[in-house]
Structures are given as C-alpha cells and as structure tokens.
Amino acid sequence: MSRPSKAIWKVLSGAPGGESAVQRHLRCYRTGRGHAPVAGPEPASVREITSWIMAHSGHLRGEDADKLHRLRERDPELHRFTGHVRKFAAMVTGRRGDHPERWITDAEQDSLAPLAGFARNLHRDFGVVCNGLSLTHGSSAVEGNINRLKTLKHQIFGRAGLDLLRKRVLLVR
Structure with a gap:
C-alpha cells in the first residue's frame, strides 16, 4: 500500500x-x-445543459426539464441567460424582425459579459439583423455556390493550377 x-x-x-x-x-x-460511501448522481455535462437551454421548453423530457429548473433556481445568472436565449430563439424561429431592438437592449444592459458582447455586435449590424429576421429571401443560394467553389478549390489545391480550377468550375454544375 x-x-x-x-x-x-x-x-x-x-x-x-x-x-x-x-x-x-x-x-x-x-x-x-x-x-x-454511496456516490451521488453524476452531474450533467456542459453539453447536456446547453441542449436543455437551447431546446424549446415544451420539447424537453420531464426529467430534463426538472434538472434545468433546479439549476436555474440555484444560479440566477443561468436563469437570466436561459431567458435571453429562449427569447432570442423565439424571435429567430418566428422570424419577427420587429422585436430585436428590445432584445438587444435587454441583453446589453444585463451583467452577463459574453451576452452583452453578442448584443453589441447585433446592434452594430442592426439593419442586417432586422432584414434577416423579416425578409423571406436570403443568401443561401449564394452561400451554397461559394461552399461548392471552396470544396473544388480544396480538392485540387497543390496539384493543379488555375486552368484546371476554371474547367472544374465551368464543367461541374
């Protein structure tokens, strides 16, 4: 021993x-x-807690909802953070472009520094945020083409020059 x-x-x-x-x-x-001594229950992982916060409150299993409720009761910062996240998620999924100003103001005034920083970044790009939340069209088609071009570029990187890339871009459609 x-x-x-x-x-x-x-x-x-x-x-x-x-x-x-x-x-x-x-x-x-x-x-x-x-x-x-009998070991207590294993504490929830960060990933589990994050998934509980990000899930719609109606979609959580009863056990998980209880665990999150107990965590929120013990930690007032987590309680406030969860409230902000759920309001933001409702705003994004509901595509309500008329609500971000109120959410941004509330988040900026909160003492949670990372959340306040995120809100300041949204405030800086306020017009883009409102358009993204209210307009039905977006840039997903453009982003898809950019992703396709980058994939082609990475496939031939270091093996061929610009001529082959040009041919691959024009031929692959």
Missing part, C-alpha cells in the same frame, strides 16, 4: 487520532470490510 501524499495529510491533519487513525479507517474500505 502506497503512502498518501503530504498534501492529503495536510488536509487530514485535524483528524483526531492522527495519521494512523486515518490509515485504519481507509484500510477497511480497501479490504471490503467497510461500506464505501
């Missing part, structure tokens, strides 16, 4: 009976004579 580090003994130095009492107590767990 290896001896625990000095840091552990510093933490346990206030135990009555000293080092030998702690060793006796731990030895019974190693030999199976004692009952090891």
Whole structure:
C-alpha cells in the first residue's frame, strides 16, 4: 500500500487520532470490510445543459426539464441567460424582425459579459439583423455556390493550377 501524499495529510491533519487513525479507517474500505460511501448522481455535462437551454421548453423530457429548473433556481445568472436565449430563439424561429431592438437592449444592459458582447455586435449590424429576421429571401443560394467553389478549390489545391480550377468550375454544375 502506497503512502498518501503530504498534501492529503495536510488536509487530514485535524483528524483526531492522527495519521494512523486515518490509515485504519481507509484500510477497511480497501479490504471490503467497510461500506464505501454511496456516490451521488453524476452531474450533467456542459453539453447536456446547453441542449436543455437551447431546446424549446415544451420539447424537453420531464426529467430534463426538472434538472434545468433546479439549476436555474440555484444560479440566477443561468436563469437570466436561459431567458435571453429562449427569447432570442423565439424571435429567430418566428422570424419577427420587429422585436430585436428590445432584445438587444435587454441583453446589453444585463451583467452577463459574453451576452452583452453578442448584443453589441447585433446592434452594430442592426439593419442586417432586422432584414434577416423579416425578409423571406436570403443568401443561401449564394452561400451554397461559394461552399461548392471552396470544396473544388480544396480538392485540387497543390496539384493543379488555375486552368484546371476554371474547367472544374465551368464543367461541374
């Protein structure tokens, strides 16, 4: 049996009976004579909590909704953040271009620095944000063509010149 580090003994130095009492107590767990403490439930991962926040509140399973509710009760910043995220998601999915100014103002005035920074960036491009939320047409076709061109370019990068790229772009349609 290896001896625990000095840091552990510093933490346990206030135990009555000293080092030998702690060793006796731990030895019974190693030999199976004692009952090891029951581990609590495993905490939720960041990914799980993020998915709970991003999900529509009506689409969460009851268990997950309860866990998120308990987390929001314990952490007021998480509670405010979740509220902002859900309002933003409703605005985006509902394509309501008349609501971003109120959301941006609320988010900028909140003490959550990353959220306030995101809101400032939206405020800077306010016209684009309003158009993106209210207009039915978008730039997805252009973005698709740009993505296709970049894919072709990466496929032949370092193997051919501009002439082959030009032919691939014109022939592949």
